[in-house]
Amino acid sequence: MNDTPNPKHFLSLLDFSADELRRLIRRATELKGFLHAGERHEPLRAKTLGMVFEKSSTRTRVSFEAGMTQLGGHAMFLSPRDTQLGRGEPIEDSARVLSRMVDCIMIRTFEHEKLTRFAAHSQVPVINALTDLLHPCQLLADMQTYHEHRGDIQGKTVAWIGDGNNMCHSYINAARRFDFKLHIACPAGYDPKPEILQPGADRCTILRDPMAAAEGADLIVTDVWASMGQEEEQKHREAAFKDHQVNDALMARAAPDALFMHCLPAHRGEEVTASVIDGPQSVVWDEAENRMHSQKALLEALLSDSAGA
Numbered sequence: 001m002n003d004t005p006n007p008k009h010f011l012s013l014l015d016f017s018a019d020e021l022r023r024l025i026r027r028a029t030e031l032k033g034f035l036h037a038g039e040r041h042e043p044l045r046a047k048t049l050g051m052v053f054e055k056s057s058t059r060t061r062v063s064f065e066a067g068m069t070q071l072g073g074h075a076m077f078l079s080p081r082d083t084q085l086g087r088g089e090p091i092e093d094s095a096r097v098l099s100r101m102v103d104c105i106m107i108r109t110f111e112h113e114k115l116t117r118f119a120a121h122s123q124v125p126v127i128n129a130l131t132d133l134l135h136p137c138q139l140l141a142d143m144q145t146y147h148e149h150r151g152d153i154q155g156k157t158v159a160w161i162g163d164g165n166n167m168c169h170s171y172i173n174a175a176r177r178f179d180f181k182l183h184i185a186c187p188a189g190y191d192p193k194p195e196i197l198q199p200g201a202d203r204c205t206i207l208r209d210p211m212a213a214a215e216g217a218d219l220i221v222t223d224v225w226a227s228m229g230q231e232e233e234q235k236h237r238e239a240a241f242k243d244h245q246v247n248d249a250l251m252a253r254a255a256p257d258a259l260f261m262h263c264l265p266a267h268r269g270e271e272v273t274a275s276v277i278d279g280p281q282s283v284v285w286d287e288a289e290n291r292m293h294s295q296k297a298l299l300e301a302l303l304s305d306s307a308g309a
């Protein structure tokens with residue numbers, strides 16, 4: 001069986017070095033400048049990105065699809081409803097077949113292990129577009145956004161308020177690669193996984209009290225209380241997380257120039273108040289837009305002959 005060279009994948013932030021990630025963030029801002037100036041930049045002409053979505057998406061789908069168009073390439077939306085993946089074709093076989101036809105594949109799925117199995121059988125780079133464990137593409141956008149508004153995040157303090165979920169895990173990995181302190185305020189029983197937290201233990205601390213976590217922080221971040229796939233836990237989680245809302249009182253404990261981020265979609269009145277997400281410290285719309293610019297930098301790095309991450 002002629003399974004594969006070993007292409008570079010982006011399944012986790014930890015697949016890239018600190019230098020590579022910093023280069024991506026800077027390149028993302030550069031590509032954003034080209035686009036806003038109306039300059040064409042099409043290094044991926046005739047390249048195709050396959051986009052496998054087993055969960056819903058607005059930002060991820062649109063940012064990858066529009067990004068590929070802008071880079072001169074094409075993106076193909078593949079949902080389990082319309083492909084044989086949804087009828088039980090093995091993930092390994094799907095990876096072998098798709099990767100003989102397209103130049104890069106992004107996947108949004110449930111179990112992280114499904115993504116790693118897919119990547120192990122792909123001849124082309126695979127990008128993690130969110131799993132239950134990690135959401136590294138979102139962190140590229142968040143780090144770019146912080147950098148654009150406040151400069152280097154190295155040595156700063158970030159407060160994660162809420163669930164120890166895929167976003168929290170990616171913040172832990174970001175703290176390791178971008179060298180910032182992370183205060184995690186999650187209710188007991190909703191901690192990040194020890195195998196993710198432990199290697200970042202020198203920079204990441206769990207604090208049960210959200211106010212203490214926010215104290216002096218340069219960036220406050222939250223996410224939904226019930227992630228995709230946890231819909232039936234919504235009511236139970238609303239009770240568990242009721243003291244973990246990002247509101248004006250919590251923002252007042254942060255540094256005066258602290259920023260607020262949320263990967264979106266947001267539930268106003270649950271994890272964040274309208275006054276915060278729609279207020280002056282919120283950069284969520286820049287953050288959402290930067291999904292496109294940072295993923296363009298990622299695609300360029302993974303795919304163009306000249307660029308190398």
Ligand code: CP
Pocket residue numbers: 056057058059060061130138263264265
């Ligand atoms: N933040 C994010 O990944 O959004 P979507 O679920 O809309 O893609």
Ligand code: NVA
Pocket residue numbers: 130135165166167223224226227228263264265
């Ligand atoms: N934690 C959320 C992030 C959505 C972008 C989820 O997995 O549903």
